[in-house]
Amino acid sequence: MGRPTYDMELIANKKLADNTLGLTFRVTEPPTFEAGQFISILFEHNGEELKRSYSIASSPEQLKSEGVLEIAIGLVKEGKASECFSNAKVGNTFQMSGPFGMLTLPEQHPKRLIFVGTGTGVAPYRAMLPQLEQLGRQGQAIHILMGARQRGDLFYTDDFQKLAESSDSIFFNACLSREQNVNTTANEYSGYVQYRLEEISLTPGEDLIYLCGNPFMIDDCVKQLIERGFGPREIKREKYTFSR
Ligand SMILES: Cc1cc2nc3c(=O)[nH]c(=O)nc-3n(C[C@H](O)[C@H](O)[C@H](O)COP(=O)(O)OP(=O)(O)OC[C@H]3O[C@@H](n4cnc5c(N)ncnc54)[C@H](O)[C@@H]3O)c2cc1C
Structure with a gap:
């Protein structure tokens, strides 16, 4: 028996940044999920049935109360899903399966929680916003580092800035690799x-x-962390590997 699938209808398709789309879906009889998890979306491209994975960028509370789920898609040149979702219109229907993944918040809280994401790799942290705000109120130290090439590639920054302003123990940094003046x-x-x-x-x-995000960034960071003495249990990761 295959995995259960859920029907979803596109209710908004907007540009979040240069080359990034924000899609909002209404899901019929949605499953529950933990912030940090991802879904697989089934779509058709030139008569071919395909599927791609996307982190859920909105909170579990929003799915529960409104039946609504958001994802962020970084558009890839000649990408099949990129093309499909760029042309998708409000009212189009898709199917999803999931949730999947273990990039979720821990039960025992360490001294600091450090969240690193490149591009759409910050989506799972956005889904955690209500929980992170609550943790910040309890004094939990939290750092969110978002990587992008330039300012025009940034999105969700207002949400993370607002989170950082809600507590003295929460910090948000946008790291821009190709911006001259920061x-x-x-x-x-x-x-x-x-x-x-x-x-x-x-x-x-x-x-x-x-x-979370670019596999090269993740490998690079893991190497750096292991050299600093971190063990595998102190590093949680979700690589956005391409489909073959
Ligand atoms: C667990 C998981 C979660 C993911 N979550 C997200 C998410 O939240 N948001 C998101 O945007 N993507 C996410 N991805 C990646 C996503 O599933 C697709 O791979 C991505 O959208 C590209 O699909 P496509 O069909 O447009 O491109 P394809 O048709 O698969 O690829 C077209 C060409 O582009 C190349 N390519 C594909 N992706 C990239 C890339 N990122 N950079 C450079 N070249 C590329 C391919 O090698 C190929 O040559 C996730 C992947 C995984 C495994």
């Missing part, structure tokens, strides 16, 4: 997320690190 007062940094990760004095045994 605005440090708006928490922008120059360079890759890996560099910023080095600057925040990581401590094995105290920090739990989440990595």
